[in-house]
Amino acid sequence: MRVDRSRLPEVEPDPSFTFPSVCKVILPNGLSVWSVEHRKIPVVSCLLLLPGGSAEDPMGQAGVTSLTAALLDEGCGKRSGLELHRLLGRLGTQLNVRVGMDATTLRLTMLRRFSNKALSLLAELVGEPRFELEAFDRLRKLRLDRLAQLREVPAAIADRAFAHVLYRDQPYGHLPFGTESAIRRLTRDDIVARHSQAYRPSEAIVILAGDATHAEFEQMAGEAFGDWKAVGTVGQQSERIPHGESKRASLVVWDRPQAAQSELRIGHVAVARNTPDYFPLLVMNTALGGQFTSRINLNLREAKGYTYGAQSSFDFRREPGPFSVQTSVHTDVTANAIQEVLGELHAVRDGRPLTDSEIVHAKRTLTRGYPQGFETANQIVRGLAQLALHDLPHDHFTQFSPSVTAVQSEDIVRVTQTHLDPLHLSTVVVGDLTVIKDGLHDIGLDAPEKIVLP
Amino acid sequence: MNLPFIKHTLANGLDVIVHEDHGCPIVAVNVWYHVGSKNERPGRTGFAHLFEHLMFEGSQHTNQGYFYPLQQAGAELNGSTNADRTNYWEVVPSSALDLALWMESDRMGHLLPALTREKFENQRDVVLNERRQNYENRPYGMVGMATMEALYPVDHPYSWMTIGRIKDLQAAELDEVRSFFKTFYGPANASLTIAGDVEVDKVLEMAEHYFEEISGGPAPPAVEVEGPLICDERRLLIEDRVELPRLYLAWHSPQLFGPGDAELDLLSDVLSNGKASRLYRTLVHELRLATDVSVVQSSRELSGVFQIVATAAPGHTLRELDDVISIELERVSADELTTDELHRSLVQIETSFVCQLETVGGFGGKSDQLNGYNVVVNDPGYFETDLSRYRNATSATIARISRDHLSDRQRIAVSVVPIGATKLALPDSVVAEVS
Numbered sequence: 001m002r003v004d005r006s007r008l009p010e011v012e013p014d015p016s017f018t019f020p021s022v023c024k025v026i027l028p029n030g031l032s033v034w035s036v037e038h039r040k041i042p043v044v045s046c047l048l049l050l051p052g053g054s055a056e057d058p059m060g061q062a063g064v065t066s067l068t069a070a071l072l073d074e075g076c077g078k079r080s081g082l083e084l085h086r087l088l089g090r091l092g093t094q095l096n097v098r099v100g101m102d103a104t105t106l107r108l109t110m111l112r113r114f115s116n117k118a119l120s121l122l123a124e125l126v127g128e129p130r131f132e133l134e135a136f137d138r139l140r141k142l143r144l145d146r147l148a149q150l151r152e153v154p155a156a157i158a159d160r161a162f163a164h165v166l167y168r169d170q171p172y173g174h175l176p177f178g179t180e181s182a183i184r185r186l187t188r189d190d191i192v193a194r195h196s197q198a199y200r201p202s203e204a205i206v207i208l209a210g211d212a213t214h215a216e217f218e219q220m221a222g223e224a225f226g227d228w229k230a231v232g233t234v235g236q237q238s239e240r241i242p243h244g245e246s247k248r249a250s251l252v253v254w255d256r257p258q259a260a261q262s263e264l265r266i267g268h269v270a271v272a273r274n275t276p277d278y279f280p281l282l283v284m285n286t287a288l289g290g291q292f293t294s295r296i297n298l299n300l301r302e303a304k305g306y307t308y309g310a311q312s313s314f315d316f317r318r319e320p321g322p323f324s325v326q327t328s329v330h331t332d333v334t335a336n337a338i339q340e341v342l343g344e345l346h347a348v349r350d351g352r353p354l355t356d357s358e359i360v361h362a363k364r365t366l367t368r369g370y371p372q373g374f375e376t377a378n379q380i381v382r383g384l385a386q387l388a389l390h391d392l393p394h395d396h397f398t399q400f401s402p403s404v405t406a407v408q409s410e411d412i413v414r415v416t417q418t419h420l421d422p423l424h425l426s427t428v429v430v431g432d433l434t435v436i437k438d439g440l441h442d443i444g445l446d447a448p449e450k451i452v453l454p
Numbered sequence: 455m456n457l458p459f460i461k462h463t464l465a466n467g468l469d470v471i472v473h474e475d476h477g478c479p480i481v482a483v484n485v486w487y488h489v490g491s492k493n494e495r496p497g498r499t500g501f502a503h504l505f506e507h508l509m510f511e512g513s514q515h516t517n518q519g520y521f522y523p524l525q526q527a528g529a530e531l532n533g534s535t536n537a538d539r540t541n542y543w544e545v546v547p548s549s550a551l552d553l554a555l556w557m558e559s560d561r562m563g564h565l566l567p568a569l570t571r572e573k574f575e576n577q578r579d580v581v582l583n584e585r586r587q588n589y590e591n592r593p594y595g596m597v598g599m600a601t602m603e604a605l606y607p608v609d610h611p612y613s614w615m616t617i618g619r620i621k622d623l624q625a626a627e628l629d630e631v632r633s634f635f636k637t638f639y640g641p642a643n644a645s646l647t648i649a650g651d652v653e654v655d656k657v658l659e660m661a662e663h664y665f666e667e668i669s670g671g672p673a674p675p676a677v678e679v680e681g682p683l684i685c686d687e688r689r690l691l692i693e694d695r696v697e698l699p700r701l702y703l704a705w706h707s708p709q710l711f712g713p714g715d716a717e718l719d720l721l722s723d724v725l726s727n728g729k730a731s732r733l734y735r736t737l738v739h740e741l742r743l744a745t746d747v748s749v750v751q752s753s754r755e756l757s758g759v760f761q762i763v764a765t766a767a768p769g770h771t772l773r774e775l776d777d778v779i780s781i782e783l784e785r786v787s788a789d790e791l792t793t794d795e796l797h798r799s800l801v802q803i804e805t806s807f808v809c810q811l812e813t814v815g816g817f818g819g820k821s822d823q824l825n826g827y828n829v830v831v832n833d834p835g836y837f838e839t840d841l842s843r844y845r846n847a848t849s850a851t852i853a854r855i856s857r858d859h860l861s862d863r864q865r866i867a868v869s870v871v872p873i874g875a876t877k878l879a880l881p882d883s884v885v886a887e888v889s
Contacts, residue, residue: 002667005514008523009552010552015549043805085729085730089802090797091801142738145698145767149593149765368550371480
C-alpha cells in the first residue's frame with residue numbers, strides 16, 4: 001500500500017503518564033531523604049539540595065556562596081583534595097556542583113556498586129570541608145581570572161549586565177559567580193561563615209533515584225549522612241527580601257568594537273514560581289518565544305535571517321525573576337532586531353493576541369513531550385529538586401499536563417496583560433556602539449547608558 | 455552489558471535498525487546520512503551543513519516547516535553536521551511514531567519540490583549568523599580554522615571546518631542544493647534507527663511502508679585521501695580580543711576506532727579529566743601556571759587529531775606551559791603512567807558506557823550510537839567491541855602510541871594572545887591568516 005501523503009498521520013492519544021512514587025523519610029539529624037525506584041540500568045543518581053543560593057550572598061560578598069561550594073572538594077576530613085578526587089575517580093564518578101540564585105545542588109551519578117562509598121564521600125565533603133587557606137587563595141584567584149576572561153564573552157557580559165540593570169544591588173542583581181570587587185575582598189572566614197549557615201542537615205534534602213529499593217536508598221543515605229552535623233550556629237540571617245527595581249524603560253550598551261554580532265537581552269522583572277498564573281504564563285511564553293515554532297524565533301530567524309536563534313523565557317524563581325528575550329544578531333541589523341522584538345511583545349499583549357491554534361499548538365508541545373523529561377535517573381532527581389525548592393505539591397508532575405490542558409484563552413489574555421509590560425523594558429546590548437548607535441537613534445532609543453559592572 | 459538490536463536492509467539500500475526499550479512511553483527516530491564536510495570541495499566549504507538547515511524547512515507534502523507538526527506532537531528534534539556525517543533525530547511520544555516516520559520519509563524522498571530560493575537565502579543568512587555567534591564573536595573562536603588549515607594539506611577535506619568559509623557560503627548556488635541532495639541523500643547512503651517503546655516486528659513493517667518506495671541510486675563512493683599524514687612543527691600566532699593567552703597543541707592521531715584511538719582517549723582522560731588528572735594537577739594546582747587545561751582525542755573516519763589546550767595564568771607565558779606539557783608527555787612515552795591512573799580512567803569510561811544505555815534519543819543516545827556503529831564499521835552490534843578496546847589498553851600500549859604520534863617536532867602549536875601581547879606566544883610563531 002502506498003503511503004498516503006495527502007495528509008499527516010493522526011497522532012494517537014497520548015500514553016498515560018504517572019510520576020513514580022516518591023518515598024520520603026527524615027533522618028535523626030533532620031536530613032530529609034527522598035527516593036525513587038528507577039531500575040533500568042545499574043546506576044544511582046544522588047542530588048543534595050541546599051536551600052541557599054547566590055541570592056543569599058551577604059551584602060558585599062557577591063560570589064561567596066558559589067566559591068564556598070567550589071571549595072568543598074578541595075579537601076575534607078583527613079583527605080586532601082587530591083586524595084578525594086582519586087577516590088571519586090576509582091568510583092567512576094565526578095562531583096557536579098551547581099550554585100543557582102535560589103539553591104546549591106551537589107550531584108553524583110555512579111554505578112550502583114559504588115553508591116555507598118560515593119555517598120560517604122559526598123557527606124564528608126559537605127560536613128567536614130577543610131577550607132585550607134592555600135586552596136581558598138588558589139580558587140579565589142582562578143575565579144578572578146575567569147571573571148576577567150568572561151568580559152570578552154558577549155553572552156556572559158549580557159547576562160551579568162541584565163541582572164545588574166534589573167536588580168542593581170538587590171539579591172538577584174549579580175550572577176552566582178560573583179563580582180570582581182566582592183571576590184577580591186573575600187576572606188577564608190567569610191567562606192567558613194557561609195558554610196556554617198548554608199550547610200545544615202535540617203535544611204537539606206538528599207534525593208536518590210536509580211537501581212535500588214526505597215529501603216536500600218534509606219539505608220545508604222542513613223549510613224552516609226547519619227553523622228552529618230551542622231557546624232556552628234546559623235548566625236545572622238540575611239534580612240534582604242529580593243525584589244526588582246521599580247520598572248522603568250532603559251537601554252544600556254556594553255561597547256564591543258568590531259563585534260560581528262550584538263548580544264541582546266530585553267525584559268523586565270516579572271513573577272515568582274509560586275504565581276497562581278504559572279501555567280497560563282508557561283503556555284503563553286511557549287507560543288511567544290519558548291520554542292522553535294514560536295513567534296519571536298519564526299520572525300527573527302526564519303523570516304528575517306537576523307540570528308541563529310531567538311528565545312523568550314520567564315525565569316521562575318522563589319522571588320520574582322525576569323521575563324526576557326535573548327538573542328544574538330548580526331551587528332548591521334541590531335536596531336531592526338530590537339524593533340522586531342518590541343513589536344512582538346506589544347503585539348502579543350495588545351494588537352495581535354495569540355490565536356486559538358497557537359495556544360493549542362503550545363499546549364500540545366508542553367503536554368505531549370512531558371514524559372521524556374523523566375527518562376533517566378538524573379532527570380528524575382533534578383525534577384524532584386525543583387519540586388522541593390519551590391514547595392510544589394507531591395503530585396505536581398502527574399498534574400502538569402491536566403493543568404496545562406485546562407488553560408483557557410481568557411487566562412492567556414489576562415496573564416499577558418498582567419505580567420508582560422512592553423512599556424517598561426530594559427534592553428542590554430553587547431555590541432559595536434559606533435556602528436549601531438545611529439540605528440538605535442532611528443528607532444527612538446537615544447542616549448544609551450554605558451554600563452559599568454562591579 | 456550490551457545493546458541488543460535487529461537490523462534489516464530494505465531493497466533500496468536503507469539500513470533499518472530497531473531497539474526495544476519500554477522504560478518510558480517514547481520513541482527515538484534517528485537518521486544518519488553518510489555525508490559531511492569531508493564530501494565538500496574547496497570553494498564550496500560549509501555546504502553540507504547549510505544543506506542540513508534546509509532539511510528543516512519543509513518537504514513536498516508538508517510545507518509548513520519541519521518543526522511545526524512534530525513539536526505539536528510533543529517532539530524534541532534536532533540535527534547536526536560534522537566532517538563525516540549528518541544526523542537528524544526526533545524523540546516523540548510512542549503514539550506519534552507514524553507521524554515521525556512520515557516526516558522523515560517525506561524529506562528523504564520529496565525534499566526538492568518544496569525548496570525555494572527564498573528558503574535557501576534565508577537559511578544562508580541564518581548559517582552566517584551561526585558562524586558569527588559561535589566563531590567570529592567568540593574569544594579564541596577562530597583557532598580551530600587555523601589549526602585545521604595548518605594540520606592538513608589544502609585539498610584534504612579536513613583542512614576546513616564544517617561551518618565553512620564565508621566566501622564559499624556566499625558563493626553557494628541553489629542548483630548545487632539539488633545535485634547535493636541527489637548525490638548524498640539517497641536511502642542507500644542512510645541509516646535509520648528506531649529505539650524506544652515499540653515492538654520490533656511492527657516497526658519494521660512501518661519502516662518498510664514509509665521508506666521502501668523511496669528510490670535512489672547506489673551510495674556514493676567513499677572519500678579517498680592520500681596518506682599518511684605528517685607535518686613538521688609549525689608555530690602560529692593569533693592576536694585576539696582575549697584576557698589571557700592560550701596554547702593549542704595539535705597532532706595527527708589514529709582514525710575513529712583505529713589502532714591507538716582508544717589509547718589516546720584514555721590518555722586524554724588521564725591528562726585532564728578532573729582535579730587529580732596529571733596536567734590539571736601540575737599546571738593549575740601545583741605550579742599555578744595555567745587557569746585551565748583540556749585534552750581531547752578527536753577521532754574521525756579518515757584520521758584523528760589529538761589536542762591539548764591550556765590557558766596561561768596572568769604573568770605566565772605559553773612557553774612555560776609548553777615546557778611542562780612536554781615533560782608530562784615524555785613521562786607518558788616512558789611508560790610512567792600508574793596502574794591507579796589508568797584504572798580510574800577506565801572506570802569512568804565504563805560508567806559512561808553504562809549511562810549511555812539509559813536514554814534512547816538525542817545526540818549520543820542509544821539510537822545515535824547504533825547508527826554511528828552501523829555507518830562507521832557497518833555493525834550496530836559494535837558496543838561491546840568498542841568497550842573492549844579500552845579494557846585492552848595498557849600503560850605500555852599508551853606509551854607506544856604516544857611515542858608514535860605525539861612528537862613535539864610534528865605538531866601544530868597555535869598561540870592565541872591578547873592584542874599586542876605577542877611576547878607571551880611560543881617563540882618564532884608566525885601570524886596565522888584566518889577569516
